[in-house]
């Protein structure tokens with residue numbers, strides 16, 4: 657990944673304690689549900705190219721784990737999808753951070 661893109665990269669993690677396996681996030685091509693009914697990030701190692709959920713992944717997003725664009729979608733679009741995928745989780749179990757590790761989503765509590 658070029659330096660400039662790396663500076664803008666985001667990372668996703670799933671808080672397994674908060675995840676209920678409700679699966680709303682599966683409309684985005686970053687996740688699958690594991691055998692403990694928790695969302696896990698798809699990576700280049702566990703992508704199943706026959707899985708219809710991975711249509712976008714097959715379109716070019718290969719290194720989903722570190723949000724590297726392999727030539728399909730613009731990085732900005734992947735970043736926005738990552739944030740949108742976190743916002744769809746009703747339990748705020750998906751955490752998105754910027755390249756410096758600062759939390760983008762969910763917002764900090766006001767308390």
Ligand code: SF4
Nearest residue numbers: 675676678679681745
């Ligand atoms: S939407 Fe949230 S709670 Fe549901 S499976 Fe995805 S991460 Fe887990």
